[in-house]
Amino acid sequence: MCETTTDTGNPSLNKLIEEWLRWDKNEKTQEELKGLVARRELAEVERLLSNRLLFGTAGLRGRMGTGYAQMNDLVIIQTSQGLAKYLTTVHPEAKSEGVVIGHDSRHNSHRFARLAAAAFLNAGVPVYLYSKIVPTPFVPFGVVQLGAAAGVMVTASHNPKEDNGYKVYWGNGAQIIPPHDTGIQHSIEENLEPWQDAWDTEKAMADSRLSDPLVEMSGKYFTKLSASMLDRDMNQASPVSFTVTAMHGVSHEYMEEAFRVCGFKPMVPVKEQMVPDPDFPTVKFPNPEEGKSALDLSFKTANENNSTVILANDPDADRLAVAEKQPNGQWKVFTGNEEGALLGWWNWQRCRRLSPHIPASDCYMVASTVSSKILRAIAKKEGFNFEETLTGFKWMGNVSHGLMKQGKTILFAFEEAIGFMNGSEYSPSPSPSSPSPPFPQVLDKDGISAAMYVAELATHLAKENKTLTDQLQEIYKMYGYHICNNSYYICHDQDTIRSMFKRMRNFSGKDTYPESVGNGRFKVAAVRDLTTGYDSSQPDKCAVLPVSSSSEMITFTFGNGCVLTLRTSGTEPKIKYYSEMCATPDQGDWKALEVELADLVNCVVEEMMQPRKNNLIPKAD
DSSP states (O other), rough: HHHHHHSSSOHHHHHHHHHHHOOOOHHHHHHHHHHHHHTTTTHHHHHHHHOOOOSOOOOOOEEEEETTSSHHHHHHHHHHHHHHHHHHHTTTTTHHOEEEEEEOOTHHHHHHHHHHHHHHTTTTEEEEESSSOOOTHHHHHHHHTTTTTTEEEOOOTOOOOTEEEEEEEETTBOOOOTTTTHHHHHHHHTOHHHOOTTTTTHHHHOOOTEOHHHHHHHHHHHHOOOOOOOHHHHHHHHHOEEEEEEETSSHHHHHHHHHHTTTTOOOOEEEGGOOTTTTTOOSSSSSSGGGGGGGGHHHHHHTTTOOOOOEEEEETSEEEEEEEEESSOEEOOOOOOOOHHHHHHHHHHHHHOOOTTGGGGEEEEETTTTSSSSSHHHHHHSSEEEEEEEEEHHHHHOOOOOOHHHTTTTEEEETTTEEEEEEEOOOOSBOOOOOBOOOSSSSSOOHHHHHHHHHHHHHHHTTTTOOOOHHHHHHHHHOOOEEOOOOOOOOHHHHHHHHHHHHHHHSSSTTTTEEEEEEEEEEEEEEEEEEEEEEEETTTOSSSSSOOTTTEEEEEEETTTEEEEEEOOOOSSEEEEEOOOOOOOOOOSSSHHHHHHHHHHHHHIIIOOOOTTTEEEEEOO
16 A cells, blocks of 8 residues: 555655655544545645645634645644744743643544644643633633743634634734744744654653643633623623523533623523534534524524523634524524624723723724724724724734733724624722723633623613613614625635636726726725735825735725725635625614615625626525
């Protein structure tokens, strides 16, 4: 068999195969590669061995299987060796500060985490390894609390069951950003051959430099979360019954503890989904962002138990979906932008109640450029500050950290993909009777704390005979109606994606963008291209936000005020579009604005994305 596997007629491919079989000690991925060669699937072999997973959204994410282009034991070892070498080179103190490692409940996550731990120990870096599955937020939380140099979370979040991932946090508790990502990538490529003892996880688990921070970090996390509640007695008396799903992931026992320490009555679990299961048997996609298609069992459980609010975590518990039962018996699933409006407003109210002595001018909220600008509208009226960042919590976390270093207060950050970072850690107060405002205890999205703040808000509103839906309408009436129309298409062909965006940049000639859509009905007023760095609205035509040539992202501002962004996903084979139009509180027909936005989006999709010509797969209902 070995002779067959190395005889492809292609010397360079033979060398790659021999290298893989020499380095890989996992029998399953070895046999998978040998089988591909035996069946003469040489194009697939070359794809898997000639390409390497590259650092994208703060790390790696991809399909599990053999080869450098997929997630497997050898790639985890190589990645960890490269990260360890880079970390100890740019930050020698890592050999005393250590790294925090956690993992979710996916296939191979437990093993991947221990292989990563072995690599760091081999590099002389102490390891804080969570002994069992934890929510992703526990890793950045642990990094800050333990003063660690970095953190690694083995998770693919809400991706399909075939995927896994490797997310990296820096010593500030935020996901890595440039130049660390490219530095780590180069270091990986310089440390490909497994070091001595790289595969010996038993030796690593017996190393005196390895410890389990679970009890200490869990205790600190829930103590801080409990202390951040406005009124635990009010929570205990809440008339609202909450149905909660872990979506077959890690969050069930952590949400139970959160409900307990925050004073709420026990939650109603979706029993079919509360036990971790890496095969996600009851959902097509383990992503509560998909809305009703992922929440069927939650609706059933809530209806049977007279619950009026559903809280749904994704499998690694860093995101939160929320649904509320309406008077007609139907369920409203809030979009990420609607949740952002509710939590943003609530965090501002909490700040004013708990810390009225802190000037609004020292307070900040943050959102990504593809998210609703409702926070900007609230900030403008209330007097606090709003910061816009590139897409992703790696940017929001690092911007928030920079502001905190300047002594500023971060109240809230969110992204429309149901990710929320709430202020919840209270620093020493200048006045015993007037606590200072909250800072984020996690500089990343956190579905556990977000759930508790939604539960607190729903309880507060119930005392006033109002619902979350009622409050959302009140927010729009006060700060302006923000209409969003977001979705995506699936495309696995990178050449098609590149061709599509190239056409947008050369629409009617070289370096020209579309000037209108809908036969001239919707005029383009400005274009910002964060792939090339072009921004027609700036005097020098240069974009203000950071530019990344490794991803596609173009924003069109139309004459009617609509802002629409087209971008590729960093973690999934999706081309996403985001759009928003805003009406002032006194503006007339909001419904007419929704119809206008839907018409404009349809024109952009048909004329710019050309889904039929490009064989794009629409989002499933």
